[in-house]
Amino acid sequence: MSVDTEGTTAALAARDYKSSVKPVWCPGCGDFSVLSALTKALAEMQLPPEQVAVISGIGCSSRIPAYLNTYGFHGVHGRALPLGVGLKVARPELTVLVSGGDGDGFSIGGNHFLHACRRNVDITYIVMDNQVYGMTKGQASPTTAPDWSLSKLTPEGPGINPFYPLVIALASGANFIARASTSDPNGTARMLVEAIRHPGFSFVQILSPCVTFQPEQRDWKKLVRPAPVAATSDPAKAARRLMTDDNLFVGILYQGSREPFQPRLENRLEHPTELEEQFAV
Amino acid sequence: MSVDTEGTTAALAARDYKSSVKPVWCPGCGDFSVLSALTKALAEMQLPPEQVAVISGIGCSSRIPAYLNTYGFHGVHGRALPLGVGLKVARPELTVLVSGGDGDGFSIGGNHFLHACRRNVDITYIVMDNQVYGMTKGQASPTTAPDWSLSKLTPEGPGINPFYPLVIALASGANFIARASTSDPNGTARMLVEAIRHPGFSFVQILSPCVTFQPEQRDWKKLVRPAPVAATSDPAKAARRLMTDDNLFVGILYQGSREPFQPRLENRLEHPTELEEQFAV
Amino acid sequence: MNPASVSIALAGSGGAGVLTSGNALLEAAAQAGWYAYLSRSAGPQIRGGESVTMLRICNDPVESPDDTFEILMAIDWRNFERFAAEIPLADNALVLGDADTGPPPGFLTALPVRYHELPLKRTASGIAQGRPNMLALGVLAELIGIPLQTITDMLNRLLQTKGQVALDAGVSCVTAGMELAQKKLPAVQRLPAPAPRSPGERLLITGNEATGLGAVRGGVRFVAAYPITPATEILEWLAPSVDKAGGTLVQAEDELASINQIIGASFGGTPALTATSGPGMALMLESIGLAVAAEIPIVVVDVMRNGPSTGIPTKSEQADLGMALYGLHGDAPHLVLAPTSVADCLFTTQWAVHLAEALQVPAIVLSDQSLGQSRAVIERPADLTFMARRETPASVSDGYQRYALTASGVSPMAIPGMAGGQYTADGLEHSPVGTPSGSAADHAEQLHKRQQKLSGFNYGRHWADIEGKGDTAVITWGSTTGPVREALARRKAAGHTTRLIAVRLLAPAQPASLGDALAGVERVLIVEQCHGQQFYRYLRAHYELPGEVRTFCKPGPLPIRPCDVLTQIEDWL
Amino acid sequence: MNPASVSIALAGSGGAGVLTSGNALLEAAAQAGWYAYLSRSAGPQIRGGESVTMLRICNDPVESPDDTFEILMAIDWRNFERFAAEIPLADNALVLGDADTGPPPGFLTALPVRYHELPLKRTASGIAQGRPNMLALGVLAELIGIPLQTITDMLNRLLQTKGQVALDAGVSCVTAGMELAQKKLPAVQRLPAPAPRSPGERLLITGNEATGLGAVRGGVRFVAAYPITPATEILEWLAPSVDKAGGTLVQAEDELASINQIIGASFGGTPALTATSGPGMALMLESIGLAVAAEIPIVVVDVMRNGPSTGIPTKSEQADLGMALYGLHGDAPHLVLAPTSVADCLFTTQWAVHLAEALQVPAIVLSDQSLGQSRAVIERPADLTFMARRETPASVSDGYQRYALTASGVSPMAIPGMAGGQYTADGLEHSPVGTPSGSAADHAEQLHKRQQKLSGFNYGRHWADIEGKGDTAVITWGSTTGPVREALARRKAAGHTTRLIAVRLLAPAQPASLGDALAGVERVLIVEQCHGQQFYRYLRAHYELPGEVRTFCKPGPLPIRPCDVLTQIEDWL
Amino acid sequence: MSADRSKPPAGGADYTVDELLAHSLAIEAEAEERYTMLAEQMEVHNNDEVAKLFRRLAEIEGKHVAKVQALSGDTPIPHIAPWDLRWQGQSSPEAPEFDDLHYLMTPHHALELALQGECYAAEFFADIAASASDATVRQMAEELAQEEREHVALVEKWLARYPKPDRNWADDQDPPGQE
């Protein structure tokens, strides 16, 4: 954190949100761009790093908390969302971001994704989608194309219908739904700021190439384009729009206004032993 | 099974699909009607009981296999679908039905629901939806209304957006999607026959009242009504239709034509030790 | 001589109300000043099934079912044979039935009991809104010697929301029941009058409620859980209570979510707990390992039922011990505790919260269906000092090491919000700073630290309940402590002293303390309610047991009774 | 005297190709007729990280790393210090580096080793498509004494798809490397020439591949799994292989799905398996309990890595033993087996399939990263008779009882499709027919049946590898068997006999057999690779250990080496 | 959307003989099976009195099945899929619906249900008799209606023996979830 000469804390820069740990990601990996966009977003919001917690599961992408100077939690595979939900519900004043990969979030973690969308706790979920399990060296994930045959586990391709994260998020009731691409880190930063600011559960899918196991994803930068229309707050409209989505439009799809889930946390007891009175004889 | 005097096997009647175990369900429970509809459906199809397997998880509704004279598996809570998928993939000639409750299927089992829809194995999934955990004495399930305050666990109501099973099934790629109601057991039987006949993953939500913990569901029979339009094979049309759904329309929503997932299971080895040759030095 | 206690079973089916009147009787006995202990058993139906309420009333605190029942009252006898094994009758026991609802099962009348008929249904039908179970309550109150006024007071409270008609009906039924007893039944030997009590001196509570209370007293302010029998009542009690205390309970989508939600909350500094039973606990093991590695305090209560798998969800057994002790992958030291009575559910849970927080580690509390769902009169607990107090860094500066190697093994834990304390909690092996590390040195250091903070801690005298003297010792744990304690009390009354060691802290093992407790012992009997000798194997693995060792190991669902234990000892000596 | 083996480490970073040349060397050595054993270690990066390939070549079958390395060759030295602890160098070891890529780390040159420089990079740049790692291959081949022709033949095979230019480059580099070695390096003492072999007599295979092969040989035709390091290669090998054999592999959405898919398939009569590592296995425990209760045979392979939690995913440890033995809730008897070598992965897995099917029970196979990912030359296994053979009813009639009480405890299992055999498999406690039951008698009967079918079975001599004589015994299991065996062989060579007991069948425990195996023993050393003494605690719990008992217990990730074991024994005696 | 279970399809009750037989067989068989299931429910829930009544009703309906089979003589009754059976309600006229049950129900309730079913069945056949163009159908339907009317009378007689229980009959003394 840089301190100016007068002794008051100066504005925080993006680099103030980076930790000293060097990423182990492959050079070229999209996740570097996400890291950069995220630190920019936090700097734009001037959130004190100690008021931010970034929670993840397991995967290449899930290593991101350690690269940040915020509080972080690198949990187990697939369970980042409940970690984040528990933290936010118990400590509502914190800014809680949950981040990870498509395998972590949509395969083993799919149930928590559904239910986090429904529950609508005020957290932001960032999925770095590379349509593959990077960390375990290249197996099909739920977002992988059915005919992708480069994994030894599914040598003829997984052969199953891909998972459409935005559709599922909308169907489950997420309050903010967007898609970004690592080819536009500044646009991604802005989208993250909007997602964080939006009350309730915000979901941002970031197309983040795995240059090692999905090298053709380097072409994404040529293919992605802005969504032709602006964000809507009408789920029906959002649903209709998703029907023509080719998964390469970036932009905010949906911004709803459902009340976030947040219990009050207000002590109404003089002393916990008051609770015993109901049993007294 | 009734045998006629000539010694040839006569047609199987619905009762031939019932076992001698008496259900422990509460009198009035909708699940009786499901049991009745299912036996009628099997009888209409004249499936030999030994060629049918009914697989379930845990819950009141999940007790159904023991009440049938087919093969059955009463597994653990939330895992009926993968049991069924494993069985069907390994034994494609069997008719595999998976059945259970809304808690079993959409709460703890939500991830398998998503991925079974995607995988599109040729099984039929029947959820007896009573918007409550009956077996554990009345807690909110994913389909419970947010303001339902009769559970001690959520005394002010669960406060979260309900789970819309048909929407999720459609979004995840199920091949056949329908809603039935226990107030129309014959209609339900027909829908089950169509679901079983339809190749790939078929999903039938049956509104099945829990008279004990959701007694107002007895009114469902007055409220449900046939869907105003016929089944479609166009997901976009089905999606649009779901937008005006009040969860009380019964009928077949969607019938797709995706190829079911079924590996070939064809031995191409003279002897398993052939596989050793690749390692020989 | 006056009897030490009286045990009553009240049977009936299809909404006959045996639970309601059993509970009313319990409450009245408590109000009258006695101690009492109530458990129940029911058929597989969700409602309207056959069921029995079993009540034991006593002048002293009571923590165990007795060997036999002195009184059996049936509103009706439907499916009663299913409970036969659960209700051993005393010789000469008073068996009461209503001929109008059918005859008693043959096997009962063949026993050396005194069978009497009471026209419960008929009498009730003569009273507006009269109910046979309320008559039965009157009969039993009269037999035991509970004054009408005590019952009336209690009904006034219980039925206040139901209106005057219901209340009048209740009082009339009870009165009629008392008269029936006086007219038709022989006198039974009554308990001595209870000692006078000041109101509020004791609590009438189930083990599950006591667990919840212990949690809140210990400081728990976040609970996430997924319902499961027989743990749900902990959650049902906690939902409004933790809310009043400024926390919250979240009903999660599954156990994987609930365990991770509490880890998240605790990472944020809020003491957190979940409660479940065997199947749910099994699903949590991976993430409990995360809490071990990342050093996040949490409490997981497992209210055990019969296994394996779904087993018998409504009945009791002590067979999750192995899973609780060893079920985590890798070397994952953690705490395992078990309450030794309904009352102790409160203390042990509160202590578990305290220890988990002090040691930054998961604590598993092994309760069981029998402790959890039994309701008993217990002494009101002192305002214990065991509270959640987590060590946080006094000040955090640039070099903050979350997993610093310290003398105690406990590293001060920064809490989100503390400026300068930012770190990443990690389930990967890590350096003291928390950075992932695959080095053998870091691994060895952190493994050692995590183990040593537990093994080096001074748990004090609460690690076990140790009572009595003599060269024979009985070692037990959990809910079997009640019957063992009673068996040994009977031996003592007969002039033989036997030691009792009821282990409350199961992990880490305390070999030195047990060694002390066993000094001079020549015979050890190990008592547990499971099939696979799990407790015995655990003791062998971690302790030296002196002299001759025998085991008494019986699976659920039938409870172990004091006479079972007594027989074991007497057959041996 | 000729050396017994030679150990070589080949280090490099960022795509230097040390794995490729290490494997080429391994293959060439195997072709030449030697035995060999290759393992590797790498940094945390997905690609381009620093890594070392460790190869040991021997005239006899080899199952363990040696104490030290005779040769260390670095293509470059980047981050080499991270591996220092893994590569103990022999006194006078030959250390080879390329000055053009930088100097060796200081700590290395301070050791009593012979450091030589080789212009690998420069020489390679003079060859079209030349690569330093291929030069290194030539250097090492020359040092060991592998003829150029053997290497050329091997390259012909390996590079056949890469085209003539690549092949020529390879041969030129190897030739140049050989020349460099002849010119620049002192002669090292070479291994004796290998015995002549007929082709195909042996297999060059990893433990993970051998596990897959054992599974298919045993009869497995359905596999469902979720990828996890270090188990993924089992699945990668099985995917096409089980397909060829008429079965299939399904990549499931998570471990909860994979375990239940295999249970479903096996319910349908198809022998089924999954493979995972600690975290995934933890998630499967609840459903493994279902397979116990419903008596469905399945095989679960856990390729262990360092725990707790995510731990160190790419390294080896034996710390999932407790979970495998005790991790299921309730009393849930099942099989736990562990291969004792790379070769034995094949046998043990095949046997596990056989036993699981014969006993209708889940079998857990505990492999580990070191067994699974090491590649070794092994004897080609005999066509063993252990095959999946499940007992099905000869004929089914109306009274069919799925869980009938039989003398063996195994009940003939109807398979869907068999008319008249319809039943419902259940995780609830049940009667012999399979109807849910909460009765104490049914529970006791079924608990007993499920335990007795395992404890009463005759497992024969395969329960353990028992070797040697004498009054000192070493008991071990799994991958530590290799180093222990080698340590004892060295003692034997020095004239001292010591017993080896490497337990293959960990559950159910075989106390009588171990008793026999330990007859006359006065000292027992227990060797295991974990921190928490899990194996020692298990042995104490279930066996009588004679005489004095000591433990040698060291966590991963560093392997236990023969000298470690030897030191323990020698310090003691 | 519950329509009147007693009615043949609106504007089209002109069954053939085969259709009438198929419908009546389906109605009686369903009633027999339904009463058997209801009896089991009461047995499981320890309501012996009502269980016995349902068993008795099942027996009677069983005889009806035989009667319909006799009516058809040697010609096999054609099979109609349950959902192709034509009537206005969603389930067959005679069998009580599952959700009309309560575990504390009294014989009075059970007989009211039975009475309703018998009345519906009687009306159903009467309607057919009234509107059929085929004389055989008319006659058969009238015969069946008459049979049902006899049942109505029988059940009414039984019902007289069981007065309406007081309005608290469903009060559950141990409501579920109370523990």
Ligand SMILES: Cc1ncc(C[n+]2csc(CCOP(=O)(O)OP(=O)(O)O)c2C)c(N)n1
């Ligand atoms: C319970 C469990 N199962 C499996 C694994 C192995 N595993 C680690 S990361 C991963 C997939 C990661 O994929 P993704 O989330 O898409 O992240 P990416 O590496 O592509 O960024 C898997 C299967 C694990 N660590 N834990």
Ligand SMILES: Cc1ncc(C[n+]2csc(CCOP(=O)(O)OP(=O)(O)O)c2C)c(N)n1
């Ligand atoms: C792992 C696990 N968690 C929790 C439970 C407890 N449990 C049993 S059934 C059930 C919910 C049943 O609800 P649903 O599936 O809707 O069935 P219903 O009883 O309503 O038919 C729960 C939570 C369990 N058996 N196993």
Ligand code: SF4
């Ligand atoms: S493997 Fe793929 S996802 Fe992982 S760091 Fe490398 S490029 Fe990124």
Ligand code: SF4
């Ligand atoms: S509790 Fe509800 S779901 Fe369960 S049997 Fe009773 S009515 Fe049916």
Ligand SMILES: [Mg+2]
């Ligand atoms: Mg990915």
Ligand SMILES: [Mg+2]
């Ligand atoms: Mg439900």
